[in-house]
Amino acid sequence: MNGVNQADEHTELSTTELRDVAAYAVSCAEPAMAIFESARPDDHRPREAIEAARAFATGAKRSKLIRDTAWAAHRAYQETRDAGQLAASEAARAAVAAASAAYLHPLAKATQVLHILGPAAHAARAYELHADDAPAIAREHLEKARNLASPTVVSVLTRYPPAPGGRGRAGELVRILDTALRQATTLR
Template identity: 40%
Template sequence: MKRSIADHAEQTDLRILALWAAECAERVLTCFEAERPGDLRPRQAIQAARAWVRGEVSMAAARAAAFAAHNAAREASHASASAATAHVAEHAPHSATYAAKALALAADDADTAKTRIELERQWQLRRLLDY
């Protein structure tokens, strides 16, 4: 049976998931910043997730930054602000899903969108397994 990203995430340490989610979000950050160049909330959420892993900020601070990034995504035309959600392990795979969707939304046609999603999900799983 083929295991999904969510299956692997369930067995992964929360700090590792936070780093992985930050990487997933960072891969599509340019999509968001192209639309909203002055909005730093997604970038700050990625930085906060990594700072939490290093023990430099509290979980509450990382969570607040993630929520701010989610608000930024709602204000944008698409969910390219896939925030690094470090506060709950079950949320980390959502960052990966949002990242893949952002790449699909930036595609010119359905075939390109499908290919982008497949390639991104393959990268995400490989990267998670690398951790």
């Protein structure tokens, strides 16, 4: 790396690219809202985070609304997790991740990949849990997410190092999707 510390490396991100990443994040996370909403029909916090991310993706400015709705969706994630509603909890995490995509940092760190692929991974995990921990369901959702990734999303993704290790099953799903997008392969 020519003596440059990875922590000092940056990648350029245009507003258009950030909007494309946010749109991708919304497209990946939104289908899982049905899982959350079936468990908590009166709780609109994750849906509001998705809508705030969608507004940014379609031209609104990044605003405090995105952060506020993401934090509210995070509280919904915690509440459903604590209540043992694990599929709904992962769906709420997908919404949190979708809102955070609008704040993808230009720091070339592997953790930033979570802003790009986290919505798809958490949604896939929600579907997997909803289907009694069926890995084939998660792979099916990741394949849809792979197909939704535009050339711009893949271009942005490949400016970052591969996804980091750890983070349980959702982290594993991020790494599966990351590898598939970088290698332009189908999921195994």
